[in-house]
Every structure is written in C-alpha cells, then in structure tokens.
Amino acid sequence: MSDASQEQQDPVGIDELLEQVRAGYERVGPxxxxxxxxxxxxxxxxxxxALREKDGLIPGALVVERNELEWRLDPRGSHRxxxxTSHDLRVVVICNEGYASSLAVPSLRALGLRRATDLTGGFQAWRAAGLPVAL
Known part of the structure; x- marks a missing residue:
C-alpha cells in the first residue's frame, strides 16, 4: 500500500460522523x-x-446563514x-433539529472558539420547551 492510500480514512456514514463530532464537546439543552x-x-x-419565516426567531439570537458562519464568527476575520468579540465567547449554534449545528461546531472550534457548542434538538426543542419565540 502506498503512503497516500494509508493516509485516507475509511468513509463513514452521517450517523457515525455525527457521533464522532458530538463526542468532542458537550451539547446543551434548551x-x-x-x-x-x-x-x-x-x-x-x-x-x-424559509424556516425562520415559518417558525419564528429566538429573541436576541444572531442570524447567520450556515455558509457564512465561520466568516461571521471568527473574531480575527475581516467579515466578522x-x-x-473574542475566542473566549461562548457560542451556541442552533439549526432546526440539531444536526447541521453539530456539524458546524468543529469548524468553529478549529477557528479557536473553544467554547462553541450546539443546541440538542435545535430550534424545535427550544420551541417545544416553551421558551420565547418571536413570530
């Protein structure tokens, strides 16, 4: 086997990937x-x-499209x-049901946002817990 093929990892399914990334940090509930x-x-x-328009917003939450997340949250970035304000900022990423947010957290942590986490169950869990939602 060549060195290049030894360096390649075996493919994983999305469930396994989620399990791997979530093992690296503690998630939070609503x-x-x-x-x-x-x-x-x-x-x-x-x-x-479309989901924000349909279901509403969490008052005070910063809305950032997923494809802009790293650029908007990097404290040293020109588009922040x-x-x-700081790499010490605690960040809780929220998606609709807690899947995409889990995949985003390792990227934020790689930028030095070591306190980044996500909301278990996402916005739907927040709403089901009876927490404030602005329509």
Missing part, C-alpha cells in the same frame, strides 16, 4: 441554552430563511459580526 444566553453567550441561528 433551558441551558437560555441560561447561557442570559449570562452572555451568543445564540446563533443558522436555519435558512460585531458580536464576535
């Missing part, structure tokens, strides 16, 4: 996310526009959001 936000954490809603 109540913990709300408490974190009250204590200064940045909630970041990465759902696409004003809220992206």
């Amino acid at each position: 109540e913990e996310a709300a408490t974190a936000a009250a204590e200064g954490a940045l909630l970041v809603d990465i759902r696409y526009a 959001a004003p809220e992206a």
Whole structure:
C-alpha cells in the first residue's frame, strides 16, 4: 500500500460522523441554552430563511446563514459580526433539529472558539420547551 492510500480514512456514514463530532464537546439543552444566553453567550441561528419565516426567531439570537458562519464568527476575520468579540465567547449554534449545528461546531472550534457548542434538538426543542419565540 502506498503512503497516500494509508493516509485516507475509511468513509463513514452521517450517523457515525455525527457521533464522532458530538463526542468532542458537550451539547446543551434548551433551558441551558437560555441560561447561557442570559449570562452572555451568543445564540446563533443558522436555519435558512424559509424556516425562520415559518417558525419564528429566538429573541436576541444572531442570524447567520450556515455558509457564512465561520466568516461571521471568527473574531480575527475581516467579515466578522460585531458580536464576535473574542475566542473566549461562548457560542451556541442552533439549526432546526440539531444536526447541521453539530456539524458546524468543529469548524468553529478549529477557528479557536473553544467554547462553541450546539443546541440538542435545535430550534424545535427550544420551541417545544416553551421558551420565547418571536413570530
């Protein structure tokens, strides 16, 4: 076997990939996310526009399309959001059901946002918990 083929990893399915990335950090539930936000954490809603229009928004959450997430949250980036003030910022990424957000967290952590996590169950869990939603 050549060195190049030894370096390639065996393919994994999405369920296995999710399990692998989620093992690298602690996720939060809706109540913990709300408490974190009250204590200064940045909630970041990465759902696409149609879902936000249909289901509403979490008051105070920063809306960032998934394809812009790293550029907007990198504290050293030229396109950063004003809220992206520090690598020490606690960030809770929120998608619709908690899948895409899990895949986004390792990318944010690679940028140095070591306190980045995501919301288990996503926006739907937030809403089901009876937490505030602005329509």
